[in-house]
Amino acid sequence: DSGVTQTPKHLITATGQRVTLRCSPRSGDLSVYWYQQSLDQGLQFLIQYYNGEERAKGNILERFSAQQFPDLHSELNLSSLELGDSALYFCASSTPGVDYGYTFGSGTRLTVV
């Protein structure tokens, strides 16, 4: 157990639908990063939150949004889903000033049918 918790582990939904993925960072970590991993693209950075504030944006579609709550858990909302959104979605957390890396959760496998 890495300490980063993601739910659900698997999600199957239809095109056009909306889903919410949840991430609880490791205790003490203030930053949460969301990544999308598909077979042909590798790990793509989506968005980062730090202590409730959006800090950096990557290749995140307008149909996707995220937020970080006061208890530091984060949610990634994916709407108007398309077949191409099928992927593994990971969140990672980090501790400022401690460079032993970013700790990843076990991911949510999203399948859009």
Place this chain on the structure above:
Amino acid sequence: GQNIDQPTEMTATEGAIVQINCTYQTSGFNGLFWYQQHAGEAPTFLSYNVLDGLEEKGRFSSFLSRSKGYSYLLLKELQMKDSASYLCAVREATGGSYIPTFGRGTSLIVHP
């Protein structure tokens, strides 16, 4: 932005040594990471380099040359369980924060 290149696939024999190379181009280098990822699982942290030179951690070592935009991960005494994807990630400044960008990974196959 940055460009990270690593070989797509490598094969090696159990007990041998393998070196996985990573080259990158970035305008604001702030560290290089190596991660191991088994299929369908989370990436797990292996090493971090921010200064030139070699970092050794048991069977795994990582080397960095910032002037050449080059790193390698060295795996010694290979075991079957080392069969996995190895991801090189370069961190650079992105809009006031520091974000690691990952390469596509090198799939290592260890055979008996």
